[in-house]
Amino acid sequence: MKKDQLQLERRNFLKASAAFGGASLLGALPFRAFAQAANLAPADRCFVFLYFSGGWDVLLSLDPRDPNIFTPDRVSETRILPGYSLLSNDSSFPTSVVTPAERPGAGPSNIKFGPAIGRLANHYDQMCVIRGINMTTVAHEVGFRYFLTGKEPNGSAARGSSTATEIVGQMKPTNPVPSIAYGIESYNDRYPGAANALRVSRANDLILTLSPSPTQLDSEIEKQLVNLRGQTVTCEADAYDTRGLVGQYREARSQMATVLGNSLNKSFTYADVPTDPPALNAERAAVRAAYGLTLPINYDSAAGRAAMVATALKKGISQCVSMNLVGGLDTHFGTQLTHATNQRTAWNAIGDLVSDLRSSPHPSGGNFMDHTTFLVFSEFSRTPLINGTGGRDHHISSSALLMGAGIKHNTVYGKAGDIGMGPGLVNRSTGLPDPKGMVILPEDVIATVLASAKLDYAITRTEPLKAILT
Amino acid sequence: MRIPLVGLLFSALVLTACSNKPAEVPRAGTLTPVELANHPPITPLPDPELQGGHVGRAPRRITVAQLKASILTVSGRQWSQIDNLAASLGKADYALVNAESVEPNLVFAKFLEDGAREVCTGAAAADLTTPNAADRILSPEVPASITDLSKIDAATAQKNLVYLSTRIWGQPLAGAELETWTSAFTTMAARAQAANKKREAWGAICIAMMTDPRFITY
Numbered sequence: 189m190k191k192d193q194l195q196l197e198r199r200n201f202l203k204a205s206a207a208f209g210g211a212s213l214l215g216a217l218p219f220r221a222f223a224q225a226a227n228l229a230p231a232d233r234c235f236v237f238l239y240f241s242g243g244w245d246v247l248l249s250l251d252p253r254d255p256n257i258f259t260p261d262r263v264s265e266t267r268i269l270p271g272y273s274l275l276s277n278d279s280s281f282p283t284s285v286v287t288p289a290e291r292p293g294a295g296p297s298n299i300k301f302g303p304a305i306g307r308l309a310n311h312y313d314q315m316c317v318i319r320g321i322n323m324t325t326v327a328h329e330v331g332f333r334y335f336l337t338g339k340e341p342n343g344s345a346a347r348g349s350s351t352a353t354e355i356v357g358q359m360k361p362t363n364p365v366p367s368i369a370y371g372i373e374s375y376n377d378r379y380p381g382a383a384n385a386l387r388v389s390r391a392n393d394l395i396l397t398l399s400p401s402p403t404q405l406d407s408e409i410e411k412q413l414v415n416l417r418g419q420t421v422t423c424e425a426d427a428y429d430t431r432g433l434v435g436q437y438r439e440a441r442s443q444m445a446t447v448l449g450n451s452l453n454k455s456f457t458y459a460d461v462p463t464d465p466p467a468l469n470a471e472r473a474a475v476r477a478a479y480g481l482t483l484p485i486n487y488d489s490a491a492g493r494a495a496m497v498a499t500a501l502k503k504g505i506s507q508c509v510s511m512n513l514v515g516g517l518d519t520h521f522g523t524q525l526t527h528a529t530n531q532r533t534a535w536n537a538i539g540d541l542v543s544d545l546r547s548s549p550h551p552s553g554g555n556f557m558d559h560t561t562f563l564v565f566s567e568f569s570r571t572p573l574i575n576g577t578g579g580r581d582h583h584i585s586s587s588a589l590l591m592g593a594g595i596k597h598n599t600v601y602g603k604a605g606d607i608g609m610g611p612g613l614v615n616r617s618t619g620l621p622d623p624k625g626m627v628i629l630p631e632d633v634i635a636t637v638l639a640s641a642k643l644d645y646a647i648t649r650t651e652p653l654k655a656i657l658t
Numbered sequence: 659m660r661i662p663l664v665g666l667l668f669s670a671l672v673l674t675a676c677s678n679k680p681a682e683v684p685r686a687g688t689l690t691p692v693e694l695a696n697h698p699p700i701t702p703l704p705d706p707e708l709q710g711g712h713v714g715r716a717p718r719r720i721t722v723a724q725l726k727a728s729i730l731t732v733s734g735r736q737w738s739q740i741d742n743l744a745a746s747l748g749k750a751d752y753a754l755v756n757a758e759s760v761e762p763n764l765v766f767a768k769f770l771e772d773g774a775r776e777v778c779t780g781a782a783a784a785d786l787t788t789p790n791a792a793d794r795i796l797s798p799e800v801p802a803s804i805t806d807l808s809k810i811d812a813a814t815a816q817k818n819l820v821y822l823s824t825r826i827w828g829q830p831l832a833g834a835e836l837e838t839w840t841s842a843f844t845t846m847a848a849r850a851q852a853a854n855k856k857r858e859a860w861g862a863i864c865i866a867m868m869t870d871p872r873f874i875t876y
Binding site: 387389409431436443447 | 745746765769845846855
């Protein structure tokens with residue numbers, strides 16, 4: 189064994205030992221597993237699921253229409269009103285379709301965007317936009333649960349596991365918190381508790397989960413507590429576990445021990461802490477600069493959340509991060525400007541996240557974007573016509589954005605109709621409109637995400653969109 | 659097939675017990691069961707041995723509302739953060755989330771640990787200043803005259819452990835498991851006495867019980 193390797197293993201062993209002695213909440217975690225977990229390494233394949241809550245207006249971002257063609261005069265014919273002129277009160281918004289500037293070496297963009305796309309447009313060479321998806325619903329909880337699982341909900345109740353759970357369940361990563369679900373639901377219907385997401389509704393709860401308990405006991409008593417918890421369970425206790433509930437809970441406690449042993453809360457703190465090493469504070473300053481975060485940090489902003497995604501992936505804390513990135517999009521009564529502003533905030537945050545991942549080398553070679561697949565989605569889109577109160581209502585057709593590893597880049601797949609933006613019929617092998625083709629459903633997109641990493645997609649009961657797989 | 663046999667025995671016992679009563683003669687106007695000759699066959703309960711060892715509904719994790727009520731019941735005090743953390747613990751807000759999550763996941767495990775530590779050490783500290791043993795929450799079986807925790811004998815410790823487990827889990831510790839807990843308590847009590855952290859003796863036992871699967875499942 190090489191000396192470097194030996195030193196590394198010894199360091200990990202000592203780190204694990206310190207954590208084992210220091211963490212107060214250790215359950216019956218095998219020491220070998222603990223030592224392994226203490227060595228944080230980024231997953232070779234990472235996944236990011238970003239949800240735009242409320243139903244987005246795809247005309248403003250992923251599925252634009254030229255306002256010179258889709259004019260108010262033709263609205264009775266096209267049933268589409270882009271409404272870009274209604275953004276003119278804010279000069280930072282373009283009032284026409286956005287064609288990104290060519291990125292050196294990437295060739296011109298094949299994708300056009302709406303005016304709210306913001307800085308993400310610069311990364312067109314990493315994207316595949318899927319248009320004309322038939323959501324089959326205009327109910328919020330049905331739509332987002334459909335996209336989370338790739339299975340049409342039963343009424344409004346989700347069926348099956350979340351895609352992130354499916355990925356973690358199949359890939360079994362060694363990351364201490366394999367999956368994080370932030371402000372978003374997560375389901376597990378067939379995998380062990382280790383595949384459960386760390387599910388939090390606020391940034392502060394995420395940090396609290398990763399922080400030591402505020403009430404600490406005497407160290408000797410803590411050790412006794414650990415010993416007591418490690419005792420063999422009795423028949424009575426075991427009887428409760430005939431269907432795995434107790435096993436899930438025990439696994440959650442083991443995860444907890446790993447998380448606390450690694451002081452992961454420090455990784456998600458972006459304000460300087462004087463008592464922390466200078467290198468860690470310098471890293472925090474770099475994160476603040478990359479995501480435009482100012483003190484005091486608003487962790488629950490889109491930028492704060494995007495920074496947390498990067499931290500979770502780059503530090504090897506998680507393999508999958510699912511996040512409700514932005515809300516305020518259910519604008520039945522709001523103005524176009526309000527909706528566009530909220531959307532752009534999220535797209536800018538994603539743009540910064542992609543920039544960060546593209547500029548961060550991955551230990552296995554290439555950069556983090558080469559190892560990460562993104563799915564950006566909403567529960568449905570908004571009507572292509574503006575209603576009597578200046579807003580837009582729920583529309584059954586939507587778009588989704590795939591980016592990164594395993595996906596064909598700089599591509600558009602599918603098309604919503606030019607009359608009323610109805611769900612499109614496409615030739616599945618080309619993605620081009622075809623009146624004899626098939627509709628695109630959320631399960632097709634989820635199957636594609638799973639197939640992009642060569643995972644089993646049988647749960648979706650469909651075939652992936654092979655034309656956009658690399 | 660152990661359970662059906664036990665069931666038969668139980669039925670026999672019930673019948674025996676009932677047979678002590680004088681047989682009731684149906685009175686005029688009362689209804690008597692009617693034999694249905696063409697009644698469709700009744701599916702018997704499944705054999706547990708063919709059902710992975712279980713029959714009936716699966717155990718469930720308690721909801722946030724149940725947790726809140728349980729903490730108050732067993733410790734006599736409320737965890738200060740439970741309302742703040744309710745959403746992450748799984749409580750539905752019926753605005754954005756309309757289904758209660760009862761997954762025993764990492765967040766639940768960690769926050770339950772935090773909550774147990776807060777209320778258990780609080781209750782144990784309050785017990786130390788309660789002169790009448792019967793009024794104590796966590797140690798009513800320990801005579802008030804015993805102020806040195808290391809002087810609590812095994813029988814007293816066991817009596818209190820049985821009380822606490824019944825209070826927190828609804829089932830008493832017994833057998834080898836009781837011995838294990840007694841031994842753990844004896845060591846903790848000695849350390850708590852020596853370190854002058856008396857509240858941590860019964861407090862730690864309470865934490866262990868409140869974070870045990872038996873507390874969170876039903």
